Amino acid sequence: MRFDLSILWPHLPFLWKGAVLSAEVCLLAIIGSVVLGALVAIARTSSAKPLRWLALAYVDLFRNVPFLVQLFFFYYGLPELGIYIDAFTTGVIALSIAGGAFASDAIRSGILAIEPGIIEAAEVSGLSRRVIFTRIVLPIALRTAIRPLGAVLVNMILTSSILSAITLNELTGSGRIVASDTFRPFEVYAVLLVFYAALTYAVSIAVNLLHVRLNRGISQDVA
Amino acid sequence: MLKAENVRKVFGSTVVLDGVNLSVQPGEVVSILGSSGSGKSTLIRCINGLEKLDGGRITVDEFDVSKPRELAEARKRSGTVFQLFNLYPHMTALQNITLAPIQVLQQPKAEAERKARALLAQVGLGDRGDAYPAQLSGGQRQRVGICRALAMEPRYLLLDEVTSALDPEMTADVLGILADLARGGTTMVFVTHEIEFARQISNRIVFLDKGKLVVDLPTAAFFSAKGGMAVPRIAQFLSKMRKD
Numbered sequence: 001m002r003f004d005l006s007i008l009w010p011h012l013p014f015l016w017k018g019a020v021l022s023a024e025v026c027l028l029a030i031i032g033s034v035v036l037g038a039l040v041a042i043a044r045t046s047s048a049k050p051l052r053w054l055a056l057a058y059v060d061l062f063r064n065v066p067f068l069v070q071l072f073f074f075y076y077g078l079p080e081l082g083i084y085i086d087a088f089t090t091g092v093i094a095l096s097i098a099g100g101a102f103a104s105d106a107i108r109s110g111i112l113a114i115e116p117g118i119i120e121a122a123e124v125s126g127l128s129r130r131v132i133f134t135r136i137v138l139p140i141a142l143r144t145a146i147r148p149l150g151a152v153l154v155n156m157i158l159t160s161s162i163l164s165a166i167t168l169n170e171l172t173g174s175g176r177i178v179a180s181d182t183f184r185p186f187e188v189y190a191v192l193l194v195f196y197a198a199l200t201y202a203v204s205i206a207v208n209l210l211h212v213r214l215n216r217g218i219s220q221d222v223a
Numbered sequence: 224m225l226k227a228e229n230v231r232k233v234f235g236s237t238v239v240l241d242g243v244n245l246s247v248q249p250g251e252v253v254s255i256l257g258s259s260g261s262g263k264s265t266l267i268r269c270i271n272g273l274e275k276l277d278g279g280r281i282t283v284d285e286f287d288v289s290k291p292r293e294l295a296e297a298r299k300r301s302g303t304v305f306q307l308f309n310l311y312p313h314m315t316a317l318q319n320i321t322l323a324p325i326q327v328l329q330q331p332k333a334e335a336e337r338k339a340r341a342l343l344a345q346v347g348l349g350d351r352g353d354a355y356p357a358q359l360s361g362g363q364r365q366r367v368g369i370c371r372a373l374a375m376e377p378r379y380l381l382l383d384e385v386t387s388a389l390d391p392e393m394t395a396d397v398l399g400i401l402a403d404l405a406r407g408g409t410t411m412v413f414v415t416h417e418i419e420f421a422r423q424i425s426n427r428i429v430f431l432d433k434g435k436l437v438v439d440l441p442t443a444a445f446f447s448a449k450g451g452m453a454v455p456r457i458a459q460f461l462s463k464m465r466k467d
């Protein structure tokens with residue numbers, strides 16, 4: 001067979017729109033899942049038992065249900081209760097909720113690894129709980145958590161391709177449309193492969209840079 | 224005044240502090256001696272609110288550490304230096320020192336940094352403000368730890384075996400700084416195994432034994448034959464410490 005990318009030329013604007021949509025969904029979901037993951041990690045390390053219990057239930061539930069089922073539940077199930085959310089918002093929310101469950105695990109183990117004396121030093125100096133968390137606990141936890149967290153985020157980008165199942169024409173959805181219009185699935189999916197690889201690679205690079213920055217001052221660990 | 228009244232602390236079924244009374248006036252240096260496990264660290268941790276009391280009362284300038292509303296005020300008045308430094312590893316020496324003054328005392332950043340640099344210079348680290356803890360020696364870290372506590376301008380400085388993680392040379396450096404502070408009138412509650420040093424800088428020495436504060440004497444009296452040395456536990460403790 002022939003490999004001819006020029007055949008895709010007229011469809012590029014359409015594919016590009018899908019790619020931008022994918023990037024937008026992923027960016028919002030990355031923010032959503034990190035924020036949610038941090039909040040749930042706080043809840044899971046809190047001294048209030050009901051809070052810990054609730055957080056654990058959330059993590060267990062969303063880690064143990066297929067993402068596609070979660071997605072269908074939000075998009076096709078909730079309207080039965082009179083709750084209508086558009087496909088884009090549903091995608092962002094579903095990815096954030098699922099990603100947040102995994103992200104909270106990474107952040108939580110980072111928090112648990114912190115030397116208790118460091119937090120005690122912060123407490124006795126009179127810092128508020130909010131300042132202790134944002135200025136001390138979170139940055140130290142992220143030093144070790146950033147790599148596992150990066151893996152969660154990369155996984156989330158890959159999972160975003162499933163959103164085409166709820167009529168969202170992100171990149172994979174657009175690709176399928178173009179492939180069936182042109183009968184050239186090979187070229188279409190080759191382009192998609194390159195795009196997803198580039199997107200996840202960009203996230204990996206960002207994570208590495210963050211890792212170096214967060215670990216400033218630990219000479220042996222900067223890599 | 225810093226005051227502990229009839230303080231009681233239990234861990235499970237062990238009584239760790241048993242009716243401890245102690246008061247420290249501004250300007251005083253009080254050393255706490257006692258063998259391992261006698262409750263010295265626990266007493267310090269009760270004063271700075273890291274442990275809850277099971278009985279009695281601790282007040283720092285009238286602020287009761289057991290009352291959540293007063294704890295913040297009590298903590299502003301005391302500063303703690305830790306055995307293992309407990310510096311914030313992701314912050315430079317300067318950031319370690321300025322965080323609380325900026326956040327708690329609302330000092331402008333420039334002012335906090337100016338004061339921090341002055342403190343660092345005072346302990347011989349004038350050029351290491353931008354170093355991270357991992358880039359400093361143990362002795363240097365502890366000096367930063369002392370600066371971090373002093374930056375809050377505490378009325379009472381609490382020190383728990385601040386040199387026991389250091390080698391002899393670094394210990395001498397840090398003790399030198401503490402001696403300067405004592406001469407300068409800084410109030411200190413000083414838990415230590417450095418008996419000779421305690422003798423040189425303290426106004427008073429208290430001795431803890433199995434959670435009970437058995438002796439509270441002016442330094443000279445503590446070391447005199449008729450004073451502290453007349454208590455068999457103390458004579459035994461001191462002779463053992465001197466041998467080590």
Ligand SMILES: Nc1ncnc2c1ncn2[C@@H]1O[C@H](COP(=O)(O)OP(=O)(O)OP(=O)(O)O)[C@@H](O)[C@H]1O
Pocket residue numbers: 234237239257258259260261262263264265266
């Ligand atoms: N969090 C805790 N849980 C249970 N027991 C504790 C705890 N902290 C301290 N203890 C016990 O309380 C007693 C007093 O401990 P503390 O650390 O105050 O002694 P110390 O006088 O500081 O000893 P050292 O000279 O070894 O530092 C010890 O028997 C110790 O095992």
Ligand SMILES: [Mg+2]
Pocket residue numbers: 263264265383384
């Ligand atoms: Mg101790």
